[in-house]
Amino acid sequence: MRAAPRATGRRRPDSPEPPPGRRPRRRRALAAGLAALLAGAAAALAPTAAAAPVPAGGDQSEDDPAQGDQARGGEHGGGHGGGRDVRQLRTWLADTYRSLDAMTDPGTGLVADNMPGALEPGTASAYTSPTNIGGSLWSTVVARDLGLLSHRDARDRMATTLETLERLDRHDESGMFYNWYDPATGDRVDTWPDSGDPVEHFLSSVDNGWLAAALRVVASAEPRLADEATALYDSMHFGVYYNPEGRADLGVGLIRGGFWDSEPSGCSVPGNYTGGETVYYTCHHYDTTVSETRIALYLGIADGEIPPEAYWGTYRTFPSTCDWSWQEQRPSGVTRTYDGVPVYEGVYHYDEMALVPGWGGSMFEALMPDMLVPESEWAPRSWGVNHPLVVEAQKRHGLDEAGYGYWGFSPASDPHGGYAEYGVDVLGMRSDGYLSDGTTDVDLGFAGCREATNPEPEFGDGVVTPHAAFLGLEYDPRGVVDNLRNIAADFDAYGPGGFYDAVAVRSGTVAERYLSLDQSMIVAAIGNYLRDGLLRDYVVGPDMEQNLKPVLAAEVFSSAAEPVPPVLTDPAPGSTVDAVTRLAGTGEPGAHLTVTGPDASAWCTADVDADGVWACDVATPPGAGEHALALSTTNDAGITVPGAAVTLTVAAGAGPGPGDAGVVAPGGEATGTGTAPAGDEPAAGGAAEPALAVTGAHAALGVLATLGALAAGAGLLLRRRLNA
Numbered sequence: 001m002r003a004a005p006r007a008t009g010r011r012r013p014d015s016p017e018p019p020p021g022r023r024p025r026r027r028r029a030l031a032a033g034l035a036a037l038l039a040g041a042a043a044a045l046a047p048t049a050a051a052a053p054v055p056a057g058g059d060q061s062e063d064d065p066a067q068g069d070q071a072r073g074g075e076h077g078g079g080h081g082g083g084r085d086v087r088q089l090r091t092w093l094a095d096t097y098r099s100l101d102a103m104t105d106p107g108t109g110l111v112a113d114n115m116p117g118a119l120e121p122g123t124a125s126a127y128t129s130p131t132n133i134g135g136s137l138w139s140t141v142v143a144r145d146l147g148l149l150s151h152r153d154a155r156d157r158m159a160t161t162l163e164t165l166e167r168l169d170r171h172d173e174s175g176m177f178y179n180w181y182d183p184a185t186g187d188r189v190d191t192w193p194d195s196g197d198p199v200e201h202f203l204s205s206v207d208n209g210w211l212a213a214a215l216r217v218v219a220s221a222e223p224r225l226a227d228e229a230t231a232l233y234d235s236m237h238f239g240v241y242y243n244p245e246g247r248a249d250l251g252v253g254l255i256r257g258g259f260w261d262s263e264p265s266g267c268s269v270p271g272n273y274t275g276g277e278t279v280y281y282t283c284h285h286y287d288t289t290v291s292e293t294r295i296a297l298y299l300g301i302a303d304g305e306i307p308p309e310a311y312w313g314t315y316r317t318f319p320s321t322c323d324w325s326w327q328e329q330r331p332s333g334v335t336r337t338y339d340g341v342p343v344y345e346g347v348y349h350y351d352e353m354a355l356v357p358g359w360g361g362s363m364f365e366a367l368m369p370d371m372l373v374p375e376s377e378w379a380p381r382s383w384g385v386n387h388p389l390v391v392e393a394q395k396r397h398g399l400d401e402a403g404y405g406y407w408g409f410s411p412a413s414d415p416h417g418g419y420a421e422y423g424v425d426v427l428g429m430r431s432d433g434y435l436s437d438g439t440t441d442v443d444l445g446f447a448g449c450r451e452a453t454n455p456e457p458e459f460g461d462g463v464v465t466p467h468a469a470f471l472g473l474e475y476d477p478r479g480v481v482d483n484l485r486n487i488a489a490d491f492d493a494y495g496p497g498g499f500y501d502a503v504a505v506r507s508g509t510v511a512e513r514y515l516s517l518d519q520s521m522i523v524a525a526i527g528n529y530l531r532d533g534l535l536r537d538y539v540v541g542p543d544m545e546q547n548l549k550p551v552l553a554a555e556v557f558s559s560a561a562e563p564v565p566p567v568l569t570d571p572a573p574g575s576t577v578d579a580v581t582r583l584a585g586t587g588e589p590g591a592h593l594t595v596t597g598p599d600a601s602a603w604c605t606a607d608v609d610a611d612g613v614w615a616c617d618v619a620t621p622p623g624a625g626e627h628a629l630a631l632s633t634t635n636d637a638g639i640t641v642p643g644a645a646v647t648l649t650v651a652a653g654a655g656p657g658p659g660d661a662g663v664v665a666p667g668g669e670a671t672g673t674g675t676a677p678a679g680d681e682p683a684a685g686g687a688a689e690p691a692l693a694v695t696g697a698h699a700a701l702g703v704l705a706t707l708g709a710l711a712a713g714a715g716l717l718l719r720r721r722l723n724a
Contacts, residue, residue: 085481086530090146092484092498093526097143099497099514100136100523103183109161110183111136114413117495117512126193128183128516130207134214135520137161138372138535141221142527145534155225158218162228171261173276175235176203177211179258200265204258205241205286209296212236213372213539220538238296239305240274246285250341252313255297255306257282288429289314290358290386295369301551302544308551309339316356316557317346318429320636325449327429328357332635333558334590334610347558349637350426351396355389355559356382360421361428363468364410364521366390371471371524373544374536379552385559390427391472392561395479397424402436402459404505406487408469409436412518413501413511415463422463422502437462447638461506466499467518470525477529498522564588564612566631566643568595573646580622580648584615588641591633598628608633624652 102119103112111132112124137158144154164186170177179202180189189199212233219229238255246254259279260268268280286293291314300306317331318324331346332354347354358365367387369375375383398407411434414420423434425442432441437460445452466484473480488494493503493510501518502511527534566587571577587593587608595603595616604616627650631643 085477088481088485089526089530093142093146093523093530094148095494095496096498096519096522096526097139097148099519100139100516102497103514103516104136104157105183106160108164108183108186109136109157109159110164110181110186111516112183113517114513114515115497117497117500117514119496119514124183126182126184127180127189129179129181130177130204130211132516132520133161133165134211135517135524137214138217139520139523141217141538142523142534145221145531146527155222158222158225159228162218162225162232165232166228171203171279174203174237174240174274175232176208176237176240178202179204179207200260201262202258202260202264205238205255205296206257206293208236209238209293209299212238212299213295216541217372217535217538220541237274237305238300238303240272240279241296242273242300242306242310243281243285244273246287246310247313250313252307252309252341254285254287254310254313255293255300257284257286257293287314288359289316290356290366292365292368295372298369298373298544298548301548302541304543304547308547309341311551312338312341312343315346315429316344317348319344320346322446322449325446326431327446328426328431328433329444330447330449330637332588332590332637332639336556336610338554343555345556345558347560348427348429349639350393350424352562353389353393353560354563355393355427356386356557357427357429358423359428360411360430360434361423361425362410362421362434363390363394363408363423363465363471367471368521371521371528372535372539373548374533374540375552377533378549379555382555382557382559383552385561386557388475389559389561391475391479393427394424394468394472395476395483397427397436398462398464398483402462404436404459404462404464406462406464406490406503406505407483408464408466408472409434409462410465410468410471412463412465412467413513413515414438415502415504415507415509415511420463422465422468447636461504461509463502463504465502465518466493467501467521470522473525473529558589563639563641564633565641566591566593566608566614566633568629568631568643568646570615571648573644573648576649576651578651580618580627580650582615582617584613585631586612587614587631587633587643588612588635591635591641593631593633596630596632597622603629622650624650 099115099119100111102121103115103124104110105112110128112126113128113132115124140149140154140157143149144151149157165177168177168181168186169188178188180199181187182189188201191198215229215233215236219226219233222229241255241258242253243256244253246252246256256269259281261279263270263280267283269283270278270280272279286297294314297306297310297314301308301311317333318327320331320333329348331348333344333346335342335344337343346356348357367390370383370387376387377384394409395407398404398409409422409424411419411421411423420438421434422436422438425433425435425440426444428434435441440457440459441454442457443453444455464487466487469480469483469487484499487503488499491503491505491508491510493500495512495514497514498519499522500510500512501515503509524535528536564587566585568583568585570582570584571580583595583604589608589610589612591608593606593608593614593616595605597603603618603620603622606614606616608614627648629646629648631646632640633643634640
């Protein structure tokens with residue numbers, strides 16, 4: 001595929017020129033990344049692979065032959081749910097796009113922010129934002145590619161929007177757009193239509209990020225508009241938001257939330273990171289990794305205006321110390337170093353899962369950037385593990401923990417009036433989270449620092465947001481479609497423009513209006529699912545592959561689908577040895593390991609390293625005979641995971657020889673590693689290794705241990721990734 005062409009002044013000197021035309025569309029599945037990862041550990045991790053969840057099937061005989069494989073995602077997408085699901089998704093797509101069409105002014109091509117559910121002419125809001133405009137642009141491309149619009153009609157619509165964008169008032173130096181415009185005229189909104197209050201003109205980094213990403217889509221998808229879209233994109237300089245001192249403790253920067261070009265009434269920081277005329281920045285930075293704001297960071301890195309190491313400046317979780325005990329729960333994890341920057345790879349825990357949380361715990365902040373940037377494909381050890389876990393956690397919260405019967409939680413219209421932030425509280429770092437029912441604040445405490453105040457709450461009138469469920473379509477297609485069908489069947493939640501914005505499920509109260517951003521998220525999710533990463537293919541270009549992809553590919557989250565039990569690998573469980581002076585094995589990276597002997601005495605303790613490997617010296621080597629050992633790890637979150645019971649037998653009359661650093665099997669040659677000779681089998685009394693066990697104490701052990709942990713997280717992902 002052809003990227004949005006880069007202007008000479010914006011392209012790095014070593015950046016390759018975009019090739020002419022489009023490249024063949026790649027399957028977004030982890031066929032390359034995840035499959036290769038699992039293949040490398042297949043022998044050691046066979047029990048885990050066998051236990052991975054099986055993709056939902058569906059009646060494949062009902063596939064619509066008129067649509068062919070491409071409509072089914074080329075063996076992905078609709079192929080998981082059968083023809084009924086494909087036809088259902090196409091119906092939802094057509095109705096959803098109808099709402100966007102109704103909200104769009106034909107003279108300017110600008111879509112309104114929202115509209116009442118009846119879609120009556122003249123009822124759309126009198127304001128819009130760069131995010132809304134961007135969502136409308138990518139939705140038109142999806143509608144064209146899925147056959148809802150002709151190429152000419154789609155091109156004319158996008159051309160009208162681009163012409164209006166070219167004449168909108170914006171910040172000249174940075175090229176950034178203001179936050180609010182009148183969709184009927186394109187003028188900046190100076191007073192709020194509903195209240196008459198003055199608008200302080202703000203230029204948001206994340207809102208401009210969504211619009212800029214949409215311009216990349218248009219430039220790649222419609223060659224006749226490529227020059228116009230590229231000129232607009234190349235005029236937008238995301239370096240204006242980047243504060244190099246944002247994480248002075250790490251020597252890297254962060255991006256600001258945005259700026260005003262005149263001093264606002266509230267908190268602001270004067271300056272200009274690009275050296276131009278003074279602007280007034282927000283007093284906050286965007287400092288969490290799982291956030292919708294990463295789209296702006298990605299584009300700045302791709303353009304070469306923000307250094308790649310800025311990616312390491314955001315928090316996966318806040319530190320696991322009592323100084324940070326105000327956060328939602330105590331994380332566990334390990335510190336890894338990337339590009340010389342130490343990163344605490346923390347995770348929160350939900351049931352048996354461990355995952356990187358967002359700020360509030362919503363689907364939008366976790367998954368929206370994934371609609372436009374191939375995070376799971378490029379980062380199989382981080383985003384590729386975390387994204388399906390987020391979907392699973394949201395699903396469990398709605399169906400099991402809260403018992404709503406439905407799921408999908410993100411900021412949306414409040415069914416009782418206004419707008420509110422919804423999410424899964426315990427999956428957000430913010431102490432009071434985004435609450436799924438708007439009122440119930442879950443508090444699990446902070447192990448060792450503060451007690452829990454509401455660990456097992458009773459949830460009230462939960463609010464599900466259909467667009468949030470759609471964002472999980474590529475990770476749990478059957479679960480998403482079933483959930484949405486139930487919402488449509490059980491509530492008056494579906495109108496002429498598709499699903500209404502939100503439903504309070506216990507009272508049955510429905511927010512009967514459409515938000516253009518939420519509708520465009522639905523379009524993006526369906527388009528990517530049915531056409532296997534449609535929008536991502538349009539967004540990605542050589543600049544992004546060169547500058548951003550290696551950064552994402554380097555990271556290893558601590559996320560996992562299930563606990564990682566400690567395993568003894570050296571000496572082999574059940575073996576007979578001359579002496580036991582040192583033990584080694586694998587476990588949860590960053591956890592604290594204890595090996596206990598038959599008399600409940602601690603043989604040794606160790607910290608599991610970042611590669612999932614531990615080793616410890618036995619203070620008092622045991623005498624001859626059989627010894628039953630118990631292994632366990634406890635992480636910083638206070639979660640203890642036991643390992644399988646194992647036995648070791650010390651041969652009668654044997655003892656460690658001079659200089660022996662480990663253990664030696666009878667008849668074996670001392671190697672200093674303590675590894676039994678190849679071919680020795682565990683004794684009959686030895687316990688079977690758990691599903692995530694990895695054996696061997698050589699240099700490759702650390703790599704295999706890490707793969708084991710990742711394979712557990714990837715298990716959920718296999719339901720869609722490896723079915724083709």
